[in-house]
Amino acid sequence: MRKSLQVARKFKQLVLLFSVFCVGTLPVAAQMNDPQADARAPRGGTVTEAEADRGLPVIANLPADRTTKSQFSERASTNRTLKNIPAEISSKNSFLAYIEIATGATLDVFGRNLFTGVPSTFAPVEGAQVNGDYVIGSGDEIQIRGWGMISVDVNVTVDRSGAIYIPRIGAVKVAGVKYRDLQGVLKQAVGKNYSNFDLSASVAQTRALQIYVVGNAVRPGTYTLNSMSTLLNAMFTSGGPSANGSMRRIELKRAGVTITTFDLYDLLVRGDKSRDASLQDGDVIYIPEVGPLVALTGNVKTPAIYELNGEASVADLVGWAGGVESAADMRQIIVEKSVNNTYQRLATLQAERGKMGDVLSSLPVRGADVIRLFSPSAVAVQTRLDKEFVRLSGEVNKSGVFEIKKGETLRELMFRMGGTTDVGYIYAAQLRRESVRRAQQLRLDEIATRFERDVDAAATARLSGATDRETIATQAAETERQRRLADKLRSVKAEGRIVLEMSDRNAELKNLPDLALQDGDTIFIPRKPDTVDVLGSVFQGGSFIFKSRRAVKDYLELAGGVTASADASEMYVIRADGTARGGNGWFSGVNSIAVNPGDTVVVPEKIDRSNLRQSIKEWTAIFYQFGLGAAGLKVLQN
Known part of the structure; x- marks a missing residue:
């Protein structure tokens, strides 16, 4: 018993000694596992050499928490790297698997290909054109050049108070000013002290902002983006909605308030992105769960699985699909719906532009419906030729395209066309046929x-x-x-x-x-x-x-x-x-x-x-x- 107590004491001493020598690494490990560790760590001051000798961590003075130009480039590069990470979330939900079995065809979710190979569409490059509506804020770097009674050529950064410092002028508040108005604001500030001058102002480097993509996204998480980014840019960067995410009710939240709700179908079908909104630091993009799904197959331009957002009809589905196939245009169309695993006819109509809407609008659709548009006349069948033509060229008395009789031979045609010229080389005559070539x-x-x-x-x-x-x-x-x-x-x-x-x-x-x-x-x-x-x-x-x-x-x-x-x-x-x-x-x-x-x-x-x-x-x-x-x-x- 006494021997066991002695062993326990020695083990305790070893553990204590190990913790003393390793204490310098504990804060780093803690920060890896504890996101609040950084907040608890001191931000300034140093530790004496004696304290360092005892194994305590040495904390140097930390710079202000400001994203520099090089750091933003590194973060942007990281964002671009994220695009190639395959989604861990399954690309299929249960409804897609059900449709694949029910229809015998693999249908994609409408709009999912928009995010294939993303985010090449979003590139936070340093040389991007600054929009006139861009609002200047803390962290932006502004280039100012003036001439005349005052000579100025400086690059200044907007500080946390929203101001910039211009030599011989002083501090000028520019936060909240739109880019198109920036030059006028600066001229007004300089004009208080000088006259007979002119200046130009441009944004040399935009600030970085941090946003959050949550919910049913392919790659949810925190992203550092260019301050000119919009909701759509963030969607491309994060890979878009997952298989269980909605394409039609993407929310942008700011300070707990929903700023806008974006429907990707507006962009996909009509090219409308009027409800897209610029991002601000701390914004949250929330992708809710997918809404009711319906499948549209048959003779339409884009057979796919579509998401409903409220009441909809077959006319809406056909509109999203881009209409009927060209082969089915102006022909009879049969609209069918799967009921108890059997297609039942809903309507028969003529596929004429402008005349289908009334009939199709009267056919409502609900979640889990499977709709098929079928045109019997659009099924490809080899066309029977009533007249056949061949091309005759070279050293012949008659060249061109000629109609041939049924069963007419090469010899018969050549005699009928008058034969060859005096220099025609019958021995090397060439007969080419497309079916033989294939x-x-x-x-x-x-x-x-x-x-x-x-x-x-x-x-x-x-x-x-x-x-x-x-x-x-x-x-x-x-x-x-x-x-x-x-x-x-x-x-x-x-x-x-x-x-x-x-x-x-x-x-x-x-x-x-x-x-x-x-x-x-x-x-x-x-x-x-x-x-x-x-x-x-x-x-x-x-x-x-x-x-x-x-x-x-x-x-x-x-x-x-x-x-x-x-x-x-x-x-x-x-x-x-x-x-x-x-x-x-x-x-x-x-x-x-x-x-x-x-x-x-x-x-x-x-x-x-x-x-x-x-x-x-x-x-x-x-x-x-x-x-x-x-x-x-x-x-x-x-």
Whole structure:
């Protein structure tokens, strides 16, 4: 027992000793947990060195409680940082979840997107234009410049008594003066002592004010704002009403009195912010709980969940939604209401501007209603074409847009339009179709996406096994090269060309295929070229004059021959008609192939198959099949 008492005494002495040495930090910790600790702490005086030696806190003289220009900038920066903090409050209330299940659609609360990405709209910048109605107050910094019998160039701050001190003039009371009247007040004060002078006055720095946002806000709390801020600025800064907060009854309180009640629908629907009010230090913005909610869906411009503020009708809902959809305008509209989980018809009317209001105004709505406006005629159905047209251009005797007969073929149309001119090149005739272009582009995008995915997967696998810095740098450079190639592949756009598979350069109108034309087809007959292109791994690629006796090997010799990096066994020819021709196998042994005007000879590079360098070989098949030909390959060459 005695031993236990001795241990207890020693423990008590240790605790006392610890508190003596740590007493200097206690006020700081207390202030973190006790908001009134700062008020109890002494504001002036110092502690003697003896007291400091005993572990007592040293309290230095504190400056006056005034927000400086730099401090306001820091607070403004903090406010801007707060905007990116995600709301801890759930973005959905129970009614939103109920509507999602009842309608099968996700409806947003009307006006909630106004606060998306806030508060970029509110930026308390130092260079903001001061409004003429701005009221000067304690903490404002005023720049005064005078000339004539008195020379003045000073920046003065309005003190707590509402006055400023001007050298050789004295104190001038300016608190409560509107900015537009400030210059006149100062001139009057200086005119008591001087004449024949002039001066200008401007607000160099506005004061900071502290306001409180409480209730159902996304980020309730205390905010330090620019003194030119209004209720709306504070709303943007705090993220607006939460999922359970009202958009229609936002109150600004000052000294216990409600100064104004703001309805965000006035701003959203009519652009009216006349009930917005300037803030003063100590103001409280209170966001009450949300009012009755109703859902509007169907053929309206803004299907959403709307908040009621008193009595309302379907006409009000449609007005808030911006009216019916353009597709439903001037058509029959059916108004339905969900009753016992079943839509029941309330009214049937014609969607005519100015004539819907009377009927819709007679249909009241109440909280939790689900209203649907449905227009059967607004449902999109593919339109049947009675007449079809195609565009004919190039070296033809008749060019323009022409109506075609049902089932008319390309050959029949060309004969009906009088054929081509003397320089028209039937062999290279181009037929493009929009439906084909969309399908080709979809395929190109899918392949590019797969290529990018394979590049990333291969890069990850290679880097995971690399250890030395040189190998990692090499692999990273190779991956970057492949990604640039993927970006180039993304830039290739399908043309929708249908390959006509003509015989040779001597093809005539009668050799055109019996391919039925469709509405929107484009037919282009180019001028017969006199050149042949050579691309790829050759010493001097370019365009060379066509001569009928020349074969592929002759054009390769004109291009200086193939380089050491060329894969001669994979050479191929892209014909002017959009087809491709290789030798034995897929692309080999093409040296002796005859060439037509407008053809392109392609010599690919050797490819290291171990590292995804599938640049031309795998893509050329796609290009020529899609009718892209040399145009697509040039994208990869550049």
